Amino acid sequence: MPVQAQQGIASPRTSAGLGGLAPALILIGLFFVVPVLALLLRSVTDPVAGLQNYAALLGDGTYARVFFNTFLVAFVVTIVTVLVAFPVAWMLAIMPPALASLLFSIIILSMWTNLLTRTYAWMVLLQRTGVINRALMSVGIIDQPLPLINNLTGVTIGMVYIMLPFMILPLVGTLRAIDPMTLRAAALCGASPFAAFRRILLPLSLPGIAAGGLMVFVMSLGYFVTPALLGGTSNMMLAEMIAQMIQSLLNWGLGSAAAFILLVVTMALYALQLRLVGNSRATGAA
Amino acid sequence: MKLIFAGILAGLMATTAAKADEMVFTSWGGTTQEAQTKSWAEPFSASSSIKVLQDGPTDYGKLKAMVDAKNVTWDVVDVEMDFAIKAAKDGLLEPIDFAVVPKDDLDPRFSNENAVGSFYYSFVLAWNKGAVSGEPASWADMFDTKKFPGKRTFYKWSAPGVIEIALLADGVPADKLYPLDLDRAFKKLDTIKSDIVWWGGGAESQQLIASGEAAFGQLWNGRVFALEKDGADVGVSWNQNLTAADVLVVPKGAKNKDAAMKFLAAATSPTGQAEFAEASGYAPINTKAKAEMRADVVKGLPDAHVDGQINLDMNYWAEHRDEIAKRWYAWQAK
Numbered sequence: 001m002p003v004q005a006q007q008g009i010a011s012p013r014t015s016a017g018l019g020g021l022a023p024a025l026i027l028i029g030l031f032f033v034v035p036v037l038a039l040l041l042r043s044v045t046d047p048v049a050g051l052q053n054y055a056a057l058l059g060d061g062t063y064a065r066v067f068f069n070t071f072l073v074a075f076v077v078t079i080v081t082v083l084v085a086f087p088v089a090w091m092l093a094i095m096p097p098a099l100a101s102l103l104f105s106i107i108i109l110s111m112w113t114n115l116l117t118r119t120y121a122w123m124v125l126l127q128r129t130g131v132i133n134r135a136l137m138s139v140g141i142i143d144q145p146l147p148l149i150n151n152l153t154g155v156t157i158g159m160v161y162i163m164l165p166f167m168i169l170p171l172v173g174t175l176r177a178i179d180p181m182t183l184r185a186a187a188l189c190g191a192s193p194f195a196a197f198r199r200i201l202l203p204l205s206l207p208g209i210a211a212g213g214l215m216v217f218v219m220s221l222g223y224f225v226t227p228a229l230l231g232g233t234s235n236m237m238l239a240e241m242i243a244q245m246i247q248s249l250l251n252w253g254l255g256s257a258a259a260f261i262l263l264v265v266t267m268a269l270y271a272l273q274l275r276l277v278g279n280s281r282a283t284g285a286a
Numbered sequence: 287m288k289l290i291f292a293g294i295l296a297g298l299m300a301t302t303a304a305k306a307d308e309m310v311f312t313s314w315g316g317t318t319q320e321a322q323t324k325s326w327a328e329p330f331s332a333s334s335s336i337k338v339l340q341d342g343p344t345d346y347g348k349l350k351a352m353v354d355a356k357n358v359t360w361d362v363v364d365v366e367m368d369f370a371i372k373a374a375k376d377g378l379l380e381p382i383d384f385a386v387v388p389k390d391d392l393d394p395r396f397s398n399e400n401a402v403g404s405f406y407y408s409f410v411l412a413w414n415k416g417a418v419s420g421e422p423a424s425w426a427d428m429f430d431t432k433k434f435p436g437k438r439t440f441y442k443w444s445a446p447g448v449i450e451i452a453l454l455a456d457g458v459p460a461d462k463l464y465p466l467d468l469d470r471a472f473k474k475l476d477t478i479k480s481d482i483v484w485w486g487g488g489a490e491s492q493q494l495i496a497s498g499e500a501a502f503g504q505l506w507n508g509r510v511f512a513l514e515k516d517g518a519d520v521g522v523s524w525n526q527n528l529t530a531a532d533v534l535v536v537p538k539g540a541k542n543k544d545a546a547m548k549f550l551a552a553a554t555s556p557t558g559q560a561e562f563a564e565a566s567g568y569a570p571i572n573t574k575a576k577a578e579m580r581a582d583v584v585k586g587l588p589d590a591h592v593d594g595q596i597n598l599d600m601n602y603w604a605e606h607r608d609e610i611a612k613r614w615y616a617w618q619a620k
Contacts, residue, residue, distance in 0.1 A: 128437065
């Protein structure tokens with residue numbers, strides 16, 4: 001790669017530019033491209049050459065269920081995150097800037113707290129003998145603990161909490177760019193608040209929702225810690241299955257194939273994101 | 287290319303590579319590794335001037351990666367015995383140098399050409415006295431949700447133990463357990479599946495029982511020992527306790543093999559074993575160790591409960607590890 005760059009046949013300017021990029025290209029090649037290629041190679045050569053690992057993954061009911069779980073969890077988490085994030089983002093967008101930046105820093109602060117700590121905190125809150133169940137039982141709302149953990153509910157709560165900042169940030173940017181006069185105009189024209197939301201605010205905020213939503217969805221697909229701790233074995237997601245294949249079964253070929261499938265799906269979704277919302281609008285908003 | 291991948295992986299992990307007068311010991315962390323450090327590593331370093339660096343937790347994937355990449359940074363590793371038998375077959379382990387490690391007093395159940403015992407333990411039935419009315423007396427009670435309602439906790443990973451418990455609870459006699467009837471075991475497990483909470487590590491099992499999050503469960507006896515030491519209100523039944531062992535192995539190509547063998551000699555010595563057993567509640571694998579231990583500790587060891595004790599068949603598991611694991615995880619994910 002660097003050799004090619006130095007022997008570049010284009011203008012001196014281009015060749016100098018690429019030469020300067022060499023360290024970055026080597027870094028990317030060494031730490032990103034080579035491992036991915038090695039992963040792909042292993043998935044079609046371990047234990048013997050062929051596509052048997054992919055056949056096993058795609059032809060087996062268990063693995064199919066894990067793939068399904070992975071997408072189900074990512075989908076549910078994305079939807080709930082959008083629903084929770086939207087009002088928060090709207091509030092942040094319209095409140096006085098000083099107060100908004102204070103709330104922003106609180107949200108950002110939660111992102112900087114250790115992921116494992118936050119997940120364990122949710123365990124303490126959600127378990128059968130946890131804070132939430134104890135409180136509800138002591139005031140007599142329920143007499144049996146609610147199953148809030150080791151199931152889809154637990155995973156969703158824990159992951160939505162972790163994903164919220166990734167949704168709120170792009171959304172606030174999009175919402176702030178909307179001229180408030182459009183809403184006032186809608187009201188003056190006799191639109192109900194709901195109609196104004198549905199026909200003005202929602203369509204105008206779609207790029208932010210799409211950008212944040214895809215980000216959350218893609219991040220959720222590969223999540224490990226939170227589903228492993230708050231989910232049950234029947235909600236197992238792909239990342240946990242890959243860890244099992246690599247660590248416990250020592251079946252690296254199968255694990256590599258599963259990881260590669262996940263990578264391809266993620267890349268496809270990323271490409272979709274770029275196509276749908278465009279590069280600048282997706283990232284430039286926040 | 288395979289080698290490059292493994293090389294990068296091992297290179298990234300090679301943070302603890304030891305120098306000539308050092309070696310790396312890897313175990314499972316927590317109270318167990320603390321006890322191993324205190325009972326084995328510290329006295330060994332004092333007498334041999336070989337420094338023992340601690341690493342962990344044990345990770346079979348990492349071990350294989352190191353050996354494949356020929357860049358082994360662990361010198362002695364504490365592993366489950368069924369894994370050790372399988373790993374030896376796959377060529378991942380060095381043979382033990384029994385010229386350095388005295389073999390005569392080692393319990394033959396837990397040592398072979400490529401491994402010496404680390405400690406042995408029993409799976410016992412433990413419960414939170416505040417969360418359970420009555421006293422569960424057998425594994426069958428753990429499957430009786432009418433008599434004993436509440437969540438029950440079992441070991442999450444595919445390993446000797448839970449399958450056997452299900453079969454025993456279903457009435458299979460102890461001497462007819464092997465070959466394991468997996469269909470029957472999973473059918474029995476299905477009857478309580480929605481009441482199972484899985485524990486993935488020892489600390490988690492302690493927390494589940496102590497908090498009453500699970501009313502009862504299948505625990506390592508050392509963890510029940512630790513709970514009792516902390517004053518938790520737990521009951522324990524040794525009826526049909528199931529023994530299994532951890533063993534110490536030296537990965538193929540370990541850089542400090544000589545130091546490793548000397549370490550194994552110290553760890554499996556009567557004194558090393560006695561001290562570790564007193565600290566952990568796990569049983570010594572050196573038959574002379576008990577003579578050096580306090581009588582009240584000896585009374586709490588798995589081999590004080592040989593009545594009705596069942597030895598999990600490590601060789602059977604080593605041979606069928608992969609196929610059982612595949613079914614186990616498929617059943618769990620259902």
